[in-house]
Amino acid sequence: MSGGGAGVGGGVLGAGSSYQRFVHSALELTRLRTVLKPHPSQEKFRFIQPNDDTTVLNALSYSAPKIRMLRSLTVEKKNSVQVLDFAAFSEPEYDLPIFCANAFTTPAQSIVVLDLNPLYDITVDIDYKDKYYMDLMPLVQKYSELLPWGGKITSESLRFFSPVVIWTIFEPTECNHDVLFSALMDYYKVWLQLTDQATEENDAAKIVRNGEAQHRYLTWRTEKDPGYPLLKKLIGESQAKDLVSEFLFEGVNSLGSKSFLDYFPEYARDDGTVNKKRSMIGKSFETRPWDATGQFNAG
Numbered sequence: 001m002s003g004g005g006a007g008v009g010g011g012v013l014g015a016g017s018s019y020q021r022f023v024h025s026a027l028e029l030t031r032l033r034t035v036l037k038p039h040p041s042q043e044k045f046r047f048i049q050p051n052d053d054t055t056v057l058n059a060l061s062y063s064a065p066k067i068r069m070l071r072s073l074t075v076e077k078k079n080s081v082q083v084l085d086f087a088a089f090s091e092p093e094y095d096l097p098i099f100c101a102n103a104f105t106t107p108a109q110s111i112v113v114l115d116l117n118p119l120y121d122i123t124v125d126i127d128y129k130d131k132y133y134m135d136l137m138p139l140v141q142k143y144s145e146l147l148p149w150g151g152k153i154t155s156e157s158l159r160f161f162s163p164v165v166i167w168t169i170f171e172p173t174e175c176n177h178d179v180l181f182s183a184l185m186d187y188y189k190v191w192l193q194l195t196d197q198a199t200e201e202n203d204a205a206k207i208v209r210n211g212e213a214q215h216r217y218l219t220w221r222t223e224k225d226p227g228y229p230l231l232k233k234l235i236g237e238s239q240a241k242d243l244v245s246e247f248l249f250e251g252v253n254s255l256g257s258k259s260f261l262d263y264f265p266e267y268a269r270d271d272g273t274v275n276k277k278r279s280m281i282g283k284s285f286e287t288r289p290w291d292a293t294g295q296f297n298a299g
Contacts, residue, residue, distance in 0.1 A: 018177040019084035019103060022184045023060070023072045026086065029185075030070065033192055036062040039069055045247045050234040054078040057234070059247060066090055066195050069250055073243075075234070081106055085227065085248060088191060092211035092255070094198045095119050097132055097162065099191040101184055104227075110172040111150070112180060114187055115165040116194075119213045122162065123296050133163050133294050136190060140164040141292065143186075146179045154284045160217060163294035215256030216263045218249040223260045223274065225249070 030036060039061035048057055054077055061071035068091045075083035084103040090096035097116035104111045116136070122129035143166055150169040161167070166183060170176045201207050222245055231240040245252050261268050267275045289297050 018181045019074050019082060020058075022084070022101075022181055023058075023074060023086060025185060026072075026188050027060075027062075027070075029189065029192065030062075030064070033196060034064040034067070036064050036070070039063045039071065039250075041069075041071070041247045041250050045243060048235060048239065048243065051236065052234075054080075055234055059243075061247065061250075066094060066096075066198060066200075068092070071247060071250070073248060075230070077234075079107070081230070083227065083230070087248075088188075089214060089251065090195065090198070092207050092214065093200045094195075095128070095201070095206075095210050095213075096194055096198055097191070098214070098217060099188060101187070102227075103180070105172045107172070110170055110176065110180070112147070112166060112168050112170075113161075114180075114183060115162055116187065116191055117160045117217065118162050119210065119217070129163070129294060132194065136164045137292060137294050139186060139190065140166065143179070143183050144288070147183060149286075149288045152284050152286045158285065158289070160220065163290040163296070211255050212258075214251065215258065218252040218255065219258065219260050219263055222249045222252045 027036070042059070042061040045059040045061070048059055050057055056074075056076045058074045059072070061069060063069055068089045070088045071086070073083070073085040075081065082103075082105040084101060086099075086101040088099040090098075097118050100113065100115050100117045102113045116132065118128065118132070120128045122133065140163070147166050147168040147170065150167045153167060164187075166187075201210065225244055225248065228240060228244055231243055234240075235243070260274055261272075269275050291297060
């Protein structure tokens, strides 16, 4: 695809190009540090085909020492939608944050969430917050003006965000996507550095706890994935469900056995099913709810 221009239409093309450039750069950067091997899920989903000829899906997944799964999904629908969904999960022997980069671009705007999602509730587990985020606050300050807070968001959506999250909405120009590419690379480099520095946990109980914490995250993301309707439209309901549970959030069926309502009983309806209404819990935040030190301000 061609590089994006300053105009909105060219910006969409530039978005797809920058997303592919990030995936390529991130994988190359990872290979400089460790040995990547194809994850079992790659064989099933690498050549997944959409229902129309104007859309291209690319799905890649790998594993490595310390890294349970590193996966990427990009969607490029000509002159319409460009999507990036990139994530990295550590093995349960490590309590590393989860690298998460989600971007959705249309001709009108780009919506982005970029974060090192905490494995544990950092409003409660202060040691975990200090361990992974205190030294990273200058990173979000670097981008807070270039990629400003995207506006009103509910506490439900903040559930797995960290103090360094970038949640932003901007016009999809080449300049803006160059800034985004820089942020994506900076955040991913930090995640790789944290992975390099991580020491293996030998306490069996802590390993189990890490695995359950990751399973809780995967269970939430599987149920709440905002991209599912688009995937369902592009590849059909059955394949979309498989892609979400066996690729995007692989591990939801193997790292634990608890259900969504076991973890989040507040979403139970009277008939025992899950209340599907999005953003049903908590207040909303129109500005960044963390201060410069990473302290959460509930307001």
